[in-house]
Amino acid sequence: MEIVEVFQRLGVALAIGLLVGCERGWQDRDVPSGGRTAGIRTFGLSGLLGGLAGYIQTLAGPMLPAVLLLLFGAAFVVFKLREAEADEDYGATTVVAAFVVFALGVTAVLGDVRAAAAGGVITTALLAAKRSLHGFLKQLTWLEIRAGLILLAMTLVALPLLPNETIDPWDALNPFALWLLTVTIAAISFAGYVAIRVAGPSRGILFAGAAGGLASSTALTLSFARFAAEAPESARQLASGATIAGALSLIRVLVIGAVMAPVLLIPLAIALVPAILVMLAASFLIVRRGNGKHGAPDLQLDNPFELGEVLRFGALLGVVIVVSKVLVDRIGQAMLFAVAAVSGLMDLDAITLSTARMTGASVDLATAVAAILIAVVVNLMTKVVLAFTAGGRGPYATTLTLATLAAIAAGAVAYFTLSSFVPAS
Structure with a gap:
């Protein structure tokens, strides 16, 4: 290792410590000097010490770096214990962060500098997100945690055991792929569900609409409709939230389709992007004409990670995949239009996934x-x-009807005008 590279790697180790130290120092910014175990200087030196330990290992072997780690850890723990007894705060986060900084410093010298730098950023972000993470946990119920744990267990344990090949006579159902797609869609929906649960009505109708577009735009539209019947004065603001949810559902279709079959990106974007822009513009125009201060109603959404919900969507996806494949193979591609129309009454994800999988093969x-x-x-x-x-x-x-019709019209005009310029494959 040349001396220039050594200085570069030690600089990264120091920078990692300074970055974490900035966050720790800011959290304790009101504590008088000398009243805390570690701040920006201590963490900076910890990262540099880890880097030096890594460099020493290249010269003298692992024994001396191991002694340095033990001495560093013992000294840090002793000083942190004295601080904890004085403040009656026995949190171990700072101690763990110090060890992580030391380890990242070693990694910066001995391993991949990019991985070490990324680890420093992630560590700092986790430390800074203390309030958000604690608030997130307080909002979750045990049933939601249990549902997530069951689903993770089934995915991490059962998924590798599933056959990664079709098992039906029509060569359509791949259990491994089906479950993977089902869990992925559930995770996307769960992101919106968690956002609504954590933020609550205080973030307003537009936020609820945006998050609902990820969770379930249909359920949000129905919930907002019932609330509008009870509170007519908020009807137009609620319609703006439902319009936002509709726009997010279209973005979701575009992303899912493009990920599953990249060739779909441009043709779908030609029709969906104008529709999305119209819906977003209509939503913000409605809000601008109103006072924009209405709170969102308490949405009753099902947890997308609840096992029953996951299995129901998986069953729907499996049925759509099989029916689409059989009808297209036996009768012709035109039958896919009928399947799409029926599937669209219930869900967009299933037909988007099914169609994307067949694009370029049977369709x-x-x-x-x-x-x-x-x-x-x-x-x-x-x-x-x-x-x-x-x-x-x-x-x-x-x-909502006017915004929806305007979006459909914009998408149709763009599609029939520009689709002829898109290559056929």
Whole structure:
């Protein structure tokens, strides 16, 4: 190792310690000098000490670095214990952070500098997120934690045991791929579910709509419709939240389709991006005309990680995959349009995943794009029907209808105007 590289690696080790020390020092910024065990200087020196220990190992072997680690750890723990007794605060986070900084310093010299630097950033972010993480845990219930643990156990334990090949006569169902797709979609929905649970109504209707677009835009539209019937003065603001949720559901379709079959990205974007922009513009226009201060109602969403919910979606996805494959193979690609229309009444994810998997194999690009867009239109209009059914013919339903129709029109104009310029495959 040349001397220039040594200085570079030691500089990274020092920078890691200073970064973590900034966060620790800021947390204890009101403590008088000498009243805390470690701040920016101590953590900076800890990172540098780890780097020096790594460099010494290249010269003299591992014995001396191990002694340095033991002496460093013993001294740090003793001083932290004295501080804890004085403050009656027995948290061990700072001690653990010091050991992590030392280890990252060693890694910066002996291992991959990029991995060490990334570890420093992640460590600092975790330390800084104390309040957010604690607040997140306080909002979760035991049932939600248990559901997540069961699902993780089934995924990490059962997934590797599932056959990674089709097992049905139609060569459509791959248990490994099916479960992996199901869990992925549940994780995306869970992100929105957690955001709503943690933030609550205080963040407002637009935030709830955006998070609901990840969790379940249909459930959010229905919940907002019922609330609008009880609180007509908030109807238009609630419609703006439902419109945001609809826009996020379209973004979700675009991302899922593009990830599963990258060739779908441009054709889908031609139709969906204008529709998304129209819905977002309509939502913010509605908010701007109102006072924008309405709180969101308490949404009753099912936990997407609840085992029953996961199994139901997995069953739906499996049925859509098999039915699509069988009908396309036996009758023709046009049958995919009928499957998309029916599936769009219930869910967009299943038909998007199923169609994307067949794109380029049993279904050509144009047919796949048309099928997904049919499902999107059916799903958007289903939400309009739900708005009228649950919320009446008031401002909520009419505002959502106008925004939805404008979005569909914008998407249709863009699709029929520009799709001819997209390559056929």
